Amino acid sequence: MSRPRKAEDPIRLPVPCNRCGQHHQTVARWPDGGVCGYCYQQAKRTRGICAFGHEGVLPGIIDEQPTCRRCSGIRLNVDCVSCGAEDELDxxxxxxxxxxxxxxxxxxxxxxxxxxxxxxxxxxxxxxxxxxxxxxxxxxxxxxxxxxxxxxxxxxxxxxxxxxxxxxxxxxxxxxxxxxxxxxxxxxxxxxxxxxxxxx
Known part of the structure; x- marks a missing residue:
């Protein structure tokens, strides 16, 4: 379960997250724009098969559809050093x-x-x-x-x-x-x- 979102702060953080549109701290800048911490966590936990056939973590978004790192150009470490699977890491x-x-x-x-x-x-x-x-x-x-x-x-x-x-x-x-x-x-x-x- 995702942690509850804090109230957004458009005064201190005037630039909204490119994904959710809310004013939270930007933690990453991806090809589609700045991403807040909440959307960053959600991206790491998004799994499935992208339109180009890759199965695993799908942090990117192209044409409003989740996509893999390669297709979206997102640099994100989600490769387990033990089993090699793509997943959120501890x-x-x-x-x-x-x-x-x-x-x-x-x-x-x-x-x-x-x-x-x-x-x-x-x-x-x-x-x-x-x-x-x-x-x-x-x-x-x-x-x-x-x-x-x-x-x-x-x-x-x-x-x-x-x-x-x-x-x-x-x-x-x-x-x-x-x-x-x-x-x-x-x-x-x-x-x-x-x-x-x-x-x-």
């Missing part, structure tokens, strides 16, 4: 998908063995395949999520009982649900378990 020149994959592998690796437990491999694959990898990075970088996954990585085994010993949180139940869905954990009546815990 720090280090990696696309969000590769960056998320690296973080997931790091968090689920047991430092003592240098490997990810077999039972956690399906969880890792699911987390890496999030449809919006940048949103996945925002979620996984939260301190409580990072701590939870690190604790899970060093658990002696993956059972409901082990999960019950970890701090109660939405993250715990979300991950429990993923592992149950992939058959790592058996089905369990969580509503009944919560009631029993409350009653106790």
């Amino acid at each position: 720090s280090g020149g990696r696309c969000w998908t590769c960056a998320l994959g690296n973080v997931v592998d790091d968090l689920l690796t047991d430092p003592a063995t240098g490997a990810i437990a077999k039972d956690l491999i399906p969880l890792g694959a699911t987390l890496k395949s999030m449809k919006r990898a940048n949103s996945g990075m925002t979620w996984i970088r939260q301190k409580h999520v990072t701590a939870f996954l690190r604790n899970l990585a060093v658990a002696p085994k993956i059972t409901h009982e082990i999960f019950d010993q970890l701090p109660d949180s939405r993250t715990r139940e979300y991950v429990r649900g993923l592992l149950t869905e992939h058959g790592v954990l058996p089905q369990r009546d969580e509503l009944r378990m919560r009631y029993n815990n409350w009653a106790a």
Whole structure:
């Protein structure tokens, strides 16, 4: 989701963005004119197949249609240094998908063995395949999520009982649900378990 736009400032910024027509800070000058930060971000996230057949990021506009860098003459780094795909990049020149994959592998690796437990491999694959990898990075970088996954990585085994010993949180139940869905954990009546815990 794009961040909300601030109110435009035609007094301080009299020259409007060539794309949206609003008065925001110009961050790039492309062949079609000055582009504000909001339109710049949108351009990096525009994907598809341009009229000339290129599939990937389409930051340019020709005849009101999105076009690739080559056709539009726009110079923009959207080439992932890890997988080579055209995409919006995170720090280090990696696309969000590769960056998320690296973080997931790091968090689920047991430092003592240098490997990810077999039972956690399906969880890792699911987390890496999030449809919006940048949103996945925002979620996984939260301190409580990072701590939870690190604790899970060093658990002696993956059972409901082990999960019950970890701090109660939405993250715990979300991950429990993923592992149950992939058959790592058996089905369990969580509503009944919560009631029993409350009653106790």
